[in-house]
Amino acid sequence: MASISTRTRTSDGATTHRVMWRQDGKQRSLTFVDLQSAMRFKRNVEAHGPREALAILDIVDSDAPALTLGQWMDDHVAGRTGLQGATRDKYERFAEKAFPELRDLPLAAVTEAAIGGWVQRQEAAESSGKTIQDKHAFLSGVLKAAVREGKIDRNPCEGRRLPKTLRQEMVFLSRAEFDKVHGRITQERWADLALWLVSTGMRFGEATALRAEDIDLDRAECRITRAWKHDTGRKRTIGPPKSKRSVRTISLPTQAVEVVKRRIADPTVDEVLFCNSAGTAATTQEFYNRAWLEARKVLAPRAPRVHDLRHTCASWMIGAGVPLVVVSRHLGHEDIGTTSNVYGHLDRSSYDDAAAAIGKVLG
Structure with a gap:
């Protein structure tokens, strides 16, 4: 059996959800930033056991480092075919620089809440709606490929509402x-x-x-x-x-x-x-x-x-x-x-x- 405890961090006021279970006679835990992911992991622990649940999340012990979003992004861009030079350059820039807060997260820990926080930070930095949309579309494509490869069970980018940008009005000349x-x-x-x-x-x-x-x-x-x-x-x-x-x-x-x-x-x-x-x-x-x-x-x-x-x-x-x-x-x-x-x-x-x-x- 596993349990979930929720707490609010005093440092920044963020709410986290900690899943706790016993494994090999020891108390183990994993913290999530959104309740839905925590409940999904808890169900997997109870249904398949903790090791299988961790494998589903692609999170393993420190002696076998988890596949991070940054590693998967780099591999995904390198393996893409049919990209023209400028497009490949743009994707490489996105992979390297557009998601500094997310790159080191284990792939399966890139949740809807984590992506929502990234969008909010982009807005706070006054990035244009078009720029946010372009980067988010790239990230969504990377995570969609991860779903196809069985690395994660769903794409957390799907359904995300993004800020809009005013399109420059067309001028029709007489x-x-x-x-x-x-x-x-x-x-x-x-x-x-x-x-x-x-x-x-x-x-x-x-x-x-x-x-x-x-x-x-x-x-x-x-x-x-x-x-x-x-x-x-x-x-x-x-x-x-x-x-x-x-x-x-x-x-x-x-x-x-x-x-x-x-x-x-x-x-x-x-x-x-x-x-x-x-x-x-x-x-x-x-x-x-x-x-x-x-x-x-x-x-x-x-x-x-x-x-x-x-x-x-x-x-x-x-x-x-x-x-x-x-x-x-x-x-x-x-x-x-x-x-x-x-x-x-x-x-x-x-x-x-x-x-x-x-x-x-x-x-």
């Missing part, structure tokens, strides 16, 4: 507003890039990885199979686009076709169409600093981002009555749900058509 901004960009290469982004809706990393052979001028089509990525050490490398759906062929408006013709005729263009004067592929920061930052001031106090050119393209297509599924495929979204969540509020014509259809049936 045609007149885009013309104002575009007219302020004096260098042809940067003006062409802005026009390409708004007329195709491509991601910046996709657009600046394009080569002449990716364009079929006769058919006015563009095949998108590449995008810039950040590898280990934040070095840019060419890789596949964001998702399987992002590998796509899109039709080009006349204005985009003219942009391609001008880029091909530019003597500085070598491997990629959108480059700087040295022939190197343009970067977001370079385009922003040399063209966009100054040009967008014409719309002050509005401050559209470079990525808002993609949003603007989507809004123009939806405003013209292009079906949402076509917009989704054009933008390279993984599924139409993404498109609907981001741009569904703009699709008023479909709602009007739906109401008209019901009216016709009833009429």
Whole structure:
């Protein structure tokens, strides 16, 4: 039999739950920070014996140190396959630095209460909601893998409510507003890039990885199979686009076709169409600093981002009555749900058509 005693620490006022049992003629105990874990361990002691209960928790005597969360995290990241360099770097940083209070805990002692305390400390440190969400998602993935491997019986991250962060509002430009901004960009290469982004809706990393052979001028089509990525050490490398759906062929408006013709005729263009004067592929920061930052001031106090050119393209297509599924495929979204969540509020014509259809049936 086992018993539980609860007490409040005078040092910090925290409540702990101590499970006590006898093993090999000696009184043994284990302290938990939440009652649910203590009761679960007590049930395992009574049902399976103390050694099996300790094995379930992955907590063993000092002569065989318990597997800690930090050890499991490091092994999990090292064993992951299919990670691009920048993603692996981020995961390694998270594993090493994001959970200092949790790394030394035995894996099975990482309870809901322990994770709740970590979230509260992140909030107290004024970490953004997005940062907390990213780190928590990583931790949840690590613990989910531990569940699959039988290291723990459940993922204590599941069901956790996290602080939210305000998403920066998208800016949709009207045609007149885009013309104002575009007219302020004096260098042809940067003006062409802005026009390409708004007329195709491509991601910046996709657009600046394009080569002449990716364009079929006769058919006015563009095949998108590449995008810039950040590898280990934040070095840019060419890789596949964001998702399987992002590998796509899109039709080009006349204005985009003219942009391609001008880029091909530019003597500085070598491997990629959108480059700087040295022939190197343009970067977001370079385009922003040399063209966009100054040009967008014409719309002050509005401050559209470079990525808002993609949003603007989507809004123009939806405003013209292009079906949402076509917009989704054009933008390279993984599924139409993404498109609907981001741009569904703009699709008023479909709602009007739906109401008209019901009216016709009833009429």
